[in-house]
Amino acid sequence: MASPESRPAAGKTRARVWSTNRGGRLRLRTPRPIRAAAVSGLVALAVTASILPTEGVAQGGASSPGESRLRPTPNVKGRAFYFTRAVYTDVERRNTFGWWSVDYPKADRQFLIGLKRLTGIDAYDLENPVRLDDPNLRRYPMVYAVEVGHMALTETERAGLRDFLMAGGILVADDFWGSWEWANFQAQMERVLPGYPIIDLPLDHPLLHVFYDLTEVLQVPNVGLGRAGGRTWEKDGYTAALRGIFDEDGRLLVVINWNSDLGDAWEWAEDPYYPIQFSNFAYQLGVNVVVYAMSH
Amino acid sequence: MLESIFSFLFKYRPAVYQRGQLGFESPLPFAMVAIGVAALLLVVLLTYRRARHRVGRRDVLILAGLRAAALGLLLFAMLRPVMVVATVVPQENILAVVLDDSRSMQLADQGGEPRSDFLTNTFASEESTLLDALGERFALRFFRFGRDVARHDVSQPLGFGETRTNLGRALAGVRRELAGVPLAGVVLVTDGADNAAAELTEPLLAYQSDGVPIYTVGVGRDVLPRDIEVSRVEAPQQVLEGSSVMVDVMLTQTGFRGDRVTLNVEDAGRIVNSQEVRLAGDREATMVRVKLTASEAGTRLFRFHVPPQSGELVVENNARDVMITVEDRREKILYFEGEPRFEVKFIRRAVAEDENIQLVTLQRTAESKYLRLGVDGPDELAAGFPETPEELFAYRGLILGSVEASFFTHAQLAMIEEFVGRRGGGLLVLGGRKAFSEGGYAGTPLESVLPVVLGRDADPEFFREVEVRPTPAGLGHPVTRLADDTDQSSERWSMLPPVSVLNPLGQTKPGASTLLTGRAEESGDSYVVLAFQRYGKGKAIAFAAQDSWLWQMHADMPLDDMTHETYWRQMLRWLVSNVPDPIAVTTPMEQVEPGESVTITADIRDSSYLGINGAQVEASVTDPLGVEETHPLEWTVTEDGAYRTSFTAEVAGRYDIRVEARRGDGVLGEDRVEIRAEPQPTEFFSPAMRAALLKDIATQTGGRFYTEASLGGLAEDVRYTEAGTTKRESHDLWDLPILFLALLAFLASEWILRRRRGLA
Known part of the structure; x- marks a missing residue:
C-alpha cells in the first residue's frame, strides 16, 4: 500500500488538473484544420466536440470548484447510460479535487459525444462523478476511475466499491503508469477484492471484439508525449497492458488499462497535433468497454 | 307429506294437473249460465243493499263478496269442470327402469344402510310392490349402467362395482335400445354422481323431442353430514426441471366449517410440502395455492392429501393424484434489444446459471450493427432479426426490448404475431424509450397481441419512478410470487426499490390479467407494470419497467438477495411454459x-x-x-x-x-x-346425491323427481304421458274436496260476520 508521504511523480498531470479547473468552465479550443485520413466517425466527433452540449451545462460546468460540483446529480433521469467517474480519496488524502479529477470533465464529455455518435446508446450528455462511498454509486453499474495509482481508499470507499462490484457493477481503471503505481493499485484492489487475481486479458477476449474488432492493445500516450510525437511511455511503464479481475463465475469485475491513457486521448481528440491513431484506439476501446459492460 | 295433502284436497296427483287440460262438460249452454250469474249477483247486492245503513259500506262489500264467491263456486261446480289427460293404455307400452350400478351406490348414507339396499329392494327385487304397480300398466325393461349401459335381468343381483357413472351415455343407450317400441317413459334410479366428461345436453334433447319423460329417483343424501374432499387440483402438465410449480388445490367440505386441517403433498410417498388450511363454510370452496419445486426429471406423481378426519363417511375423496412431467431440456428464448442497456446484462446474469434456459441475445449496438450472445453457432442470427417463420419459430420465447416498430418490416411484425397466435410461443415486451406507443407499435399487427391498450399519442418525455406492487392475482402467480407464502411474497415486494417506466401503460385489454402495478411516488398515479394475456395458442406479456436491474444493484438491496434472479428466472420459465412442439x-x-x-x-x-x-x-x-x-x-x-x-x-x-x-x-x-x-x-368424489341435476333432467323432459320419501306417487304419475300408446281420460273436478271446503268456508264466514253485526 502506498504511504501517505508519497508524492505524485508526474508534474504534467497536476498541471492538467489545474487547467481544467481554473476557469470553472470547459475551455475548448477552436478546431484547426484536421489531418487527413481520420476515421470518418472521429471527423464527425471532432466537429461535434466543438459544440458544447447544451443539456444540463449550467449545472455541470458553471459552478466554482467545490462539493456541489462534485455531485451534479443528473438532471435528466431515465437515460440508459451515465458516464460515471469514481471520486476517491488519494494518497494525498484529497477527495474533492484530487487525482480522480484528472481530465475531468472534458474527457468525459468528449467521450460521451463519441459514444453517442458511434453507438445507439441513449447516454446522458454530461459527466457524472460519484463518490465510491455514495449509495447512489449503485445506480450506475459502470464506473470509470483515473490515476488509480494514487488511490488510497478510505474504509467506507473500500466497502462501497466492493459492494458495488459484488452487486454486479464494473470498474474501469485507466491512466496509471509504471511499477510503483501498479503496486499501489494492486494493493488497493487486494483490499477491495482480497484473493482475486489480476489476469491479462487475452486478445481474443470478447471485450476487444464486442463492438470494434481490436487486434492489439496500443499504448495511448498522454497529451504532451502524444503531441511531441516521440516516446509514448511514462515512468517505467514501457508496455501497455489490458488486465482484468474476475469473480468466481468468470464475470469481469475490473477492467485495468495500465500504462495507457485513454482519458487524455478523449480529452484531446480534437487537437490536430495529438495523433489520430491513439484517439481512434482510445474511442474504440472505450466504446467496447461500455458495450461490454452493458451486456456482459 | 305435501303431496298427500294435495292429493286429498284435489282428488288427483299433481301430475294430472301438470299434464291435463281444463274443460267443461256442462249440459247447460253458456249464455244461460251467464244470465244465471248476473241474476245471482243482482240478488246478492239487493239483499245487502237494505242492510247498508246498519253495518256500514265496508262490511256490506265483504258480506256481498263472500256470498258471491260461494255462489260462484256452486256455479263452477254446476258447469261440470273436468281435467282431460292422456294416459297409457295398459300393457301396450314399455317403461324403462335404468339402475345405477356404480361404486358410489355402496355408500351407507341412508340411515346407515347402503344406497344399493334401497335400490335393490325397490327396483330390482321380485317382491317390490312398486314394480308390481308399474308392471300392471307397463311392460318393464331393466337396464343397469356405470361407464356403459346394458340390459339387466332383474333376477340377477347388481354388482355395484362400476368405476364411473356416465348418465349421458346411459340415457342415449336406453333410447337407442328401445328405438321403435312405444316407450312411455324412463325411470332413472341413481345418486346422480355423474363423473364422466360426456355431455348430457344431447341425450336430453333427444328425449325432449320424442316427448318421453324421464322420472328420476334420487338415491342417497344430498348433503353428507361430515366430509372433506380434495375437489380439484390444477397443475401444469409439463414443467422445466428446477422450476417452481404453482398448484391450485380446491377443498370442499361439510361439517368442518372453520376447522384447520393439514394438506400434504407427496412425491412418490415422500411428503414434499405440508401446509395448514382453514376451511371455509359448508359446501364452499377453499382455495389453496401450493408451491412445489420440480426437482427431478421424469413423470412425477404428486398426491394432494388431507388426512381423514373423525366422522367422515367417505375418506377416498380426501386425496387426489396429479401427474406432472418434469422436462430436463434447454428452452431457447430470443431476446432482441434495440440499444445497449444494462437490462440486457442483468437479465442475462439472472438466468446465466439456469441450465434449462438458453437466452440468445441479439442486441443492436449501433445502426445495422449487432452483438450476438449465447448463439449456437456462427450462422445463428447472422443476418439480424429472423426473416422467416422457420428461423423465428425455432425459439420458444421472444423478448422484445427497446426497439422501434419501424425497425421491422410489416412481414416481420405479422410473423411475430403468428409466433404467438399460431406457433404458441411466449412474447415478452419490455418497457423502454422505443417500446409500446413510444416505439410506434399502435396500429401494427403487434398491437392486438399485447395485453395492454396502446395510446395513439406517444409521450417521449414520459418518465416516472414507480413503486411496484403485486395485484391479488400477482401475489400467487408463478412469475411474481417471490416467496413460499403470499404474505412473505407481499413483504418482499414492498422492500424493493422503485424502478422507472418510460411508457404510460394505464389500461389492460379485456381478458388480460394485471400482475404488477406501479404507483408514482410524486403524483400518486398508478400504472400497469406487468400484464399478460393469452393470444391464440400462445401468450403475450408486457413488462413496463426499463431498469428492473435496480432490484439487483440498488444500495438498499442486500448483496445476497436473490429477488432479481428469482423474478427473471420465473419470468423466463413461465414465458416458455406449455409452448407446443411441432x-x-x-x-x-x-x-x-x-x-x-x-x-x-x-x-x-x-x-x-x-x-x-x-x-x-x-x-x-x-x-x-x-x-x-x-x-x-x-x-x-x-x-x-x-x-x-x-x-x-x-x-x-x-x-x-x-x-x-x-x-x-x-x-x-x-x-x-x-x-x-x-x-x-x-366414484367417491362429489358422492352426495345430486338432487339439482336429477331435478333438471326430469323438468327438461317433462318427468318428475322423487326421493325415497316421495316415491309413492311414481306408479300413478307414470300413467299420464303423451308418449307411447295413450288414450284420453276425463277426470271430474266438481266433487273436489277443496271446492266443498271452500264453499263451506265462504258460507261460514258470511254467517259469522252477519251474527257479529247483528244481521242474523
Missing part, C-alpha cells in the same frame, strides 16, 4: 381405469407450424409389462395436422406412448407422453 401428443386424461379406452391425439406441424395432413403417424405404446404395440393414427379430417387413434389400457400401471411422424422418407419428429392406469376413486 409434434405434440396429448391424451384427454393422464390417469385412467384399467380396461378404459385411451384416445391419443397428435398434432403434427412443420417448422412454420402449419398442420401437415399427409403424414404417416404411428404410436408405439409400451404397457406396464414391457409389451410394445403399435397403433397407426388417422388424420381427423376436421382439423389440419390432427391425428387420432385409441387403445385400451388393460393392465394396471404406467404406459409409455411414443408417437413418430414421417412424411415420405423423412422423419418429421416424435413426442412421448406417459399415462397411468390405476383403479380410481372417482
Whole structure:
C-alpha cells in the first residue's frame, strides 16, 4: 500500500488538473484544420466536440470548484447510460479535487459525444462523478476511475466499491503508469477484492471484439508525449497492458488499462497535433468497454 | 307429506294437473249460465243493499263478496269442470327402469344402510310392490349402467362395482335400445354422481323431442353430514426441471366449517410440502395455492392429501393424484434489444446459471450493427432479426426490448404475431424509450397481441419512478410470487426499490390479467407494470419497467438477495411454459381405469407450424409389462395436422406412448407422453346425491323427481304421458274436496260476520 508521504511523480498531470479547473468552465479550443485520413466517425466527433452540449451545462460546468460540483446529480433521469467517474480519496488524502479529477470533465464529455455518435446508446450528455462511498454509486453499474495509482481508499470507499462490484457493477481503471503505481493499485484492489487475481486479458477476449474488432492493445500516450510525437511511455511503464479481475463465475469485475491513457486521448481528440491513431484506439476501446459492460 | 295433502284436497296427483287440460262438460249452454250469474249477483247486492245503513259500506262489500264467491263456486261446480289427460293404455307400452350400478351406490348414507339396499329392494327385487304397480300398466325393461349401459335381468343381483357413472351415455343407450317400441317413459334410479366428461345436453334433447319423460329417483343424501374432499387440483402438465410449480388445490367440505386441517403433498410417498388450511363454510370452496419445486426429471406423481378426519363417511375423496412431467431440456428464448442497456446484462446474469434456459441475445449496438450472445453457432442470427417463420419459430420465447416498430418490416411484425397466435410461443415486451406507443407499435399487427391498450399519442418525455406492487392475482402467480407464502411474497415486494417506466401503460385489454402495478411516488398515479394475456395458442406479456436491474444493484438491496434472479428466472420459465412442439401428443386424461379406452391425439406441424395432413403417424405404446404395440393414427379430417387413434389400457400401471411422424422418407419428429392406469376413486368424489341435476333432467323432459320419501306417487304419475300408446281420460273436478271446503268456508264466514253485526 502506498504511504501517505508519497508524492505524485508526474508534474504534467497536476498541471492538467489545474487547467481544467481554473476557469470553472470547459475551455475548448477552436478546431484547426484536421489531418487527413481520420476515421470518418472521429471527423464527425471532432466537429461535434466543438459544440458544447447544451443539456444540463449550467449545472455541470458553471459552478466554482467545490462539493456541489462534485455531485451534479443528473438532471435528466431515465437515460440508459451515465458516464460515471469514481471520486476517491488519494494518497494525498484529497477527495474533492484530487487525482480522480484528472481530465475531468472534458474527457468525459468528449467521450460521451463519441459514444453517442458511434453507438445507439441513449447516454446522458454530461459527466457524472460519484463518490465510491455514495449509495447512489449503485445506480450506475459502470464506473470509470483515473490515476488509480494514487488511490488510497478510505474504509467506507473500500466497502462501497466492493459492494458495488459484488452487486454486479464494473470498474474501469485507466491512466496509471509504471511499477510503483501498479503496486499501489494492486494493493488497493487486494483490499477491495482480497484473493482475486489480476489476469491479462487475452486478445481474443470478447471485450476487444464486442463492438470494434481490436487486434492489439496500443499504448495511448498522454497529451504532451502524444503531441511531441516521440516516446509514448511514462515512468517505467514501457508496455501497455489490458488486465482484468474476475469473480468466481468468470464475470469481469475490473477492467485495468495500465500504462495507457485513454482519458487524455478523449480529452484531446480534437487537437490536430495529438495523433489520430491513439484517439481512434482510445474511442474504440472505450466504446467496447461500455458495450461490454452493458451486456456482459 | 305435501303431496298427500294435495292429493286429498284435489282428488288427483299433481301430475294430472301438470299434464291435463281444463274443460267443461256442462249440459247447460253458456249464455244461460251467464244470465244465471248476473241474476245471482243482482240478488246478492239487493239483499245487502237494505242492510247498508246498519253495518256500514265496508262490511256490506265483504258480506256481498263472500256470498258471491260461494255462489260462484256452486256455479263452477254446476258447469261440470273436468281435467282431460292422456294416459297409457295398459300393457301396450314399455317403461324403462335404468339402475345405477356404480361404486358410489355402496355408500351407507341412508340411515346407515347402503344406497344399493334401497335400490335393490325397490327396483330390482321380485317382491317390490312398486314394480308390481308399474308392471300392471307397463311392460318393464331393466337396464343397469356405470361407464356403459346394458340390459339387466332383474333376477340377477347388481354388482355395484362400476368405476364411473356416465348418465349421458346411459340415457342415449336406453333410447337407442328401445328405438321403435312405444316407450312411455324412463325411470332413472341413481345418486346422480355423474363423473364422466360426456355431455348430457344431447341425450336430453333427444328425449325432449320424442316427448318421453324421464322420472328420476334420487338415491342417497344430498348433503353428507361430515366430509372433506380434495375437489380439484390444477397443475401444469409439463414443467422445466428446477422450476417452481404453482398448484391450485380446491377443498370442499361439510361439517368442518372453520376447522384447520393439514394438506400434504407427496412425491412418490415422500411428503414434499405440508401446509395448514382453514376451511371455509359448508359446501364452499377453499382455495389453496401450493408451491412445489420440480426437482427431478421424469413423470412425477404428486398426491394432494388431507388426512381423514373423525366422522367422515367417505375418506377416498380426501386425496387426489396429479401427474406432472418434469422436462430436463434447454428452452431457447430470443431476446432482441434495440440499444445497449444494462437490462440486457442483468437479465442475462439472472438466468446465466439456469441450465434449462438458453437466452440468445441479439442486441443492436449501433445502426445495422449487432452483438450476438449465447448463439449456437456462427450462422445463428447472422443476418439480424429472423426473416422467416422457420428461423423465428425455432425459439420458444421472444423478448422484445427497446426497439422501434419501424425497425421491422410489416412481414416481420405479422410473423411475430403468428409466433404467438399460431406457433404458441411466449412474447415478452419490455418497457423502454422505443417500446409500446413510444416505439410506434399502435396500429401494427403487434398491437392486438399485447395485453395492454396502446395510446395513439406517444409521450417521449414520459418518465416516472414507480413503486411496484403485486395485484391479488400477482401475489400467487408463478412469475411474481417471490416467496413460499403470499404474505412473505407481499413483504418482499414492498422492500424493493422503485424502478422507472418510460411508457404510460394505464389500461389492460379485456381478458388480460394485471400482475404488477406501479404507483408514482410524486403524483400518486398508478400504472400497469406487468400484464399478460393469452393470444391464440400462445401468450403475450408486457413488462413496463426499463431498469428492473435496480432490484439487483440498488444500495438498499442486500448483496445476497436473490429477488432479481428469482423474478427473471420465473419470468423466463413461465414465458416458455406449455409452448407446443411441432409434434405434440396429448391424451384427454393422464390417469385412467384399467380396461378404459385411451384416445391419443397428435398434432403434427412443420417448422412454420402449419398442420401437415399427409403424414404417416404411428404410436408405439409400451404397457406396464414391457409389451410394445403399435397403433397407426388417422388424420381427423376436421382439423389440419390432427391425428387420432385409441387403445385400451388393460393392465394396471404406467404406459409409455411414443408417437413418430414421417412424411415420405423423412422423419418429421416424435413426442412421448406417459399415462397411468390405476383403479380410481372417482366414484367417491362429489358422492352426495345430486338432487339439482336429477331435478333438471326430469323438468327438461317433462318427468318428475322423487326421493325415497316421495316415491309413492311414481306408479300413478307414470300413467299420464303423451308418449307411447295413450288414450284420453276425463277426470271430474266438481266433487273436489277443496271446492266443498271452500264453499263451506265462504258460507261460514258470511254467517259469522252477519251474527257479529247483528244481521242474523
